[in-house]
Amino acid sequence: MDNRILTFFSASDIFDHMVTRPLSHINANWELSWDNIEEKFEVEENSYASILNDLLIELSLLEPPRAYHDNEDQLAEYCKENLNxxxxxxxxxxxxxxxxxxxxxxxxxxxxxxNLCLSVAGRLEAALIRGQLHxxxxxxxxxxxxxxxxxxxxYHRS
Known part of the structure; x- marks a missing residue:
């Protein structure tokens, strides 16, 4: 497991405002608290913490793709071809x-x-390579x- 991923999201001042607040119409409890001892989001009722903790573990186990845009392109091609x-x-x-x-x-x-998870893994790796550690x-x-x-x-996992 790549602990850099957990560190990357730990105790962020803005993560929940940018990621979970836009989904507050699905789960009203969008605010997150980071547990420094457990190194994960504190799980609360009707929050995204549990899903996010699972996602962070999943991301930390992925091999980041060299070209994460290819994964995003597959999603775009689906929209183009199947949704016209x-x-x-x-x-x-x-x-x-x-x-x-x-x-x-x-x-x-x-x-x-x-493809979305591989995109995130690739974007995280790109940030880390650029010295953006959080x-x-x-x-x-x-x-x-x-x-x-x-x-x-x-959104898709809720």
Missing amino acids: WPIYKEGRFWRGMEYVYILEQGGFNDEDQK FDEMEDSHQKILADVMAIIL
Whole structure:
């Protein structure tokens, strides 16, 4: 297990605001507390802590892909081909729809959120390589998409 993943999310000041608060319409108890001794989120009734703790363990066991965008591209291709969305790839970027919506809708066909989890694992590895050792230290745009992808996983697993 890669303990860097647990450390990356430990005692964040903004993680719950960016990841679980947007899902407060599903579980009203969106605020999270980090247990420094147990190195996990404190489990509370009707919160995302248990799902997140399981997800962090899952992520820490994954081999990060070299090109996590390939996993995201598979979700976009699903939307394009099966949902007939008018999206297209221009260079490295998908156009025609907000990227977060593409990933969210593509996630409905992503068994066990495999591509989404690999995307997160790849994004985490990229942050660590860049010396961003904690969620709160990430560059804003990368932090936002990482939070969005994690929220999408929670949405699908809720």
